Amino acid sequence: MQENIKHNNVQTISGVGLGLRHRHFQEIIESQPNIPWFEVHTENFFSNGSAASHHLHRIREQYPLSAHCVGMSLGSAEPPREEHLAQVKSFIERYQPSLISDHLSWSGIDNVFLPDLLPIPYTQEALDTLINNINQAQDYLSHQILIENPSSYLAFTASEIEEWDFLVTAAKRSGCVILLDINNIYVSAHNHSFDALSYINSIPTDLVQEIHLAGFSSRDIEGQTILIDDHGAPVHEPVWALYRHAIQRFPNIPTLIEWDTDVPDFNVLIAEKNLADTIIADTLKNKKIA
Amino acid sequence: MNTSHTLRQIQQQFINSAYNSEDTALYPHISSSPVSAKGHTDIYRINLIAGITKAMELTFPVTQQLVGDDFFRASIKHYLSSSPLCSTNLDDYGSDFPAFLSKFKPAQNLPWLADISQFEWHFHCSAIAPYSPPLPANALSGMPPEDFLTLELNLHPSAQLFYSSWPIMSIWESHQPNSDITLSDINITTDGPTHALLHRPNIKVNIHHLNSASYAFLNALQANKPLFSAFEIACEKDEDFDLIENLSTQLQIGIFSTASK
Numbered sequence: 001m002q003e004n005i006k007h008n009n010v011q012t013i014s015g016v017g018l019g020l021r022h023r024h025f026q027e028i029i030e031s032q033p034n035i036p037w038f039e040v041h042t043e044n045f046f047s048n049g050s051a052a053s054h055h056l057h058r059i060r061e062q063y064p065l066s067a068h069c070v071g072m073s074l075g076s077a078e079p080p081r082e083e084h085l086a087q088v089k090s091f092i093e094r095y096q097p098s099l100i101s102d103h104l105s106w107s108g109i110d111n112v113f114l115p116d117l118l119p120i121p122y123t124q125e126a127l128d129t130l131i132n133n134i135n136q137a138q139d140y141l142s143h144q145i146l147i148e149n150p151s152s153y154l155a156f157t158a159s160e161i162e163e164w165d166f167l168v169t170a171a172k173r174s175g176c177v178i179l180l181d182i183n184n185i186y187v188s189a190h191n192h193s194f195d196a197l198s199y200i201n202s203i204p205t206d207l208v209q210e211i212h213l214a215g216f217s218s219r220d221i222e223g224q225t226i227l228i229d230d231h232g233a234p235v236h237e238p239v240w241a242l243y244r245h246a247i248q249r250f251p252n253i254p255t256l257i258e259w260d261t262d263v264p265d266f267n268v269l270i271a272e273k274n275l276a277d278t279i280i281a282d283t284l285k286n287k288k289i290a
Numbered sequence: 291m292n293t294s295h296t297l298r299q300i301q302q303q304f305i306n307s308a309y310n311s312e313d314t315a316l317y318p319h320i321s322s323s324p325v326s327a328k329g330h331t332d333i334y335r336i337n338l339i340a341g342i343t344k345a346m347e348l349t350f351p352v353t354q355q356l357v358g359d360d361f362f363r364a365s366i367k368h369y370l371s372s373s374p375l376c377s378t379n380l381d382d383y384g385s386d387f388p389a390f391l392s393k394f395k396p397a398q399n400l401p402w403l404a405d406i407s408q409f410e411w412h413f414h415c416s417a418i419a420p421y422s423p424p425l426p427a428n429a430l431s432g433m434p435p436e437d438f439l440t441l442e443l444n445l446h447p448s449a450q451l452f453y454s455s456w457p458i459m460s461i462w463e464s465h466q467p468n469s470d471i472t473l474s475d476i477n478i479t480t481d482g483p484t485h486a487l488l489h490r491p492n493i494k495v496n497i498h499h500l501n502s503a504s505y506a507f508l509n510a511l512q513a514n515k516p517l518f519s520a521f522e523i524a525c526e527k528d529e530d531f532d533l534i535e536n537l538s539t540q541l542q543i544g545i546f547s548t549a550s551k
Binding site: 043046047048049050051053054070071073076077078081083084087106107108109110111112113114115116118121123125126129153154155156157158191193219221222224226228 | 332
């Protein structure tokens with residue numbers, strides 16, 4: 001199944017990158033800030049003629065890119081839509097991203113969709129379906145992909161497999177690798193009462209090739225606090241604490257800072273990046289001393 | 291609880307439940323801890339409205355300004371129930387929003403609102419059209435007149451023709467940043483109609499006022515009529531229609547992509 005897959009040269013991306021958002025295009029093109037790489041939402045650049053795609057070409061001339069997809073819907077009970085895969089493939093040909101990722105989630109069935117990353121019931125049937133779909137996507141794209149652990153706000157009574165086991169088995173059996181989102185682990189651990197550290201410790205060290213960090217918000221529902229992964233705030237302190245743990249387990253893996261809601265000035269993102277750089281330096285220094 | 295449901299059935303129920311808050315078939319299949327099944331599902335219903343509203347605000351900003359945030363949001367909620375999302379590419383969503391608005395009862399006191407949203411949809415389509423080099427301005431120079439009239443000129447993929455009986459471009463312009471005109475400068479009942487061409491030869495969408503003959507001419511070319519037929523159709527609107535002047539302006543601004551005999 002995987003003969004045709006070109007393995008990513010992950011060496012091309014390292015250090016702490018930033019999610020690229022429209023309101024910062026001009027500033028980045030003009031000032032060429034010292035950022036090792038940027039990540040984009042692939043679906044925002046499906047049109048090869050839009051102003052956004054023009055700006056992305058300019059940015060790609062200066063920086064490596066990671067293509068983060070939100071619409072392959074690999075957890076759906078149907079194969080990935082060829083029309084969508086064709087557009088992702090066209091993006092890959094145009095922009096030559098170093099990494100291509102999507103989520104452990106689904107977005108629609110029978111031609112009706114939600115603009116969201118929806119939770120999967122963790123059943124054997126869903127696992128087999130997901131693995132088939134990842135295989136189809138990797139074969140079509142001739143590329144290994146990364147699958148990101150989701151944040152979620154409901155759990156299915158039919159679930160029979162823990163999320164981390166589901167994710168690891170899907171990766172091992174499809175030959176994909178893992179994008180570990182530390183904020184999603186924190187959010188879901190709170191919402192579903194599992195232990196975030198055990199989650200991180202359950203992921204084999206050789207399967208993680210990218211780490212995500214972002215901020216969340218909280219909402220009061222029926223007197224309970226539910227955490228919402230809205231990427232609209234600085235990274236929270238307990239998420240940094242988990243990150244310190246994660247980078248000891250997965251050293252030298254590229255990290256991305258995401259911010260999608262109420263996107264702030266670019267220097268706020270730089271400050272978040274600098275904080276991550278400092279944490280990496282301190283954590284790895286302490287590790288050497290220890 | 292029925293654990294024999296297949297993945298497909300659960301996903302169908304999830305979608306139905308997200309689009310219709312009265313559909314509760316999903317509830318027995320989801321955990322009621324720490325909040326009720328409805329509480330969990332409502333988070334996804336709120337995300338749906340918020341996600342679509344965010345996308346529609348980008349496509350229909352003037353429509354939104356004209357009706358206000360609350361009305362806009364309410365109209366999207368109604369629109370969503372009749373037009374579910376049929377791909378994960380949000381650029382595709384909203385094509386029939388103008389038709390929806392034309393029949394939406396609470397919007398009937400703004401009879402031109404649907405045309406404003408139609409204009410914005412054309413603008414959106416022009417902005418995201420695939421890149422294609424325009425036909426060079428000198429492409430037809432030196433061509434013998436007899437070849438000229440059988441020529442077929444194909445409009446650029448970003449070209450969008452727009453007609454309305456209302457003064458839509460003036461209303462639209464009055465809602466652009468740093469506009470010289472305000473809505474109160476426009477006599478909505480008498481300042482129409484609007485004939486316009488939108489196209490994007492490079493990065494930015496350009497908008498041109500047309501007279502009715504130039505509009506008819508380009509409309510005929512867009513329907514793949516040869517140049518001679520398009521010329522005849524334009525002359526029905528204006529017997530003094532100047533073919534050479536029209537063509538040279540249109541070639542200059544780059545609204546054709548190919549010419550074939």
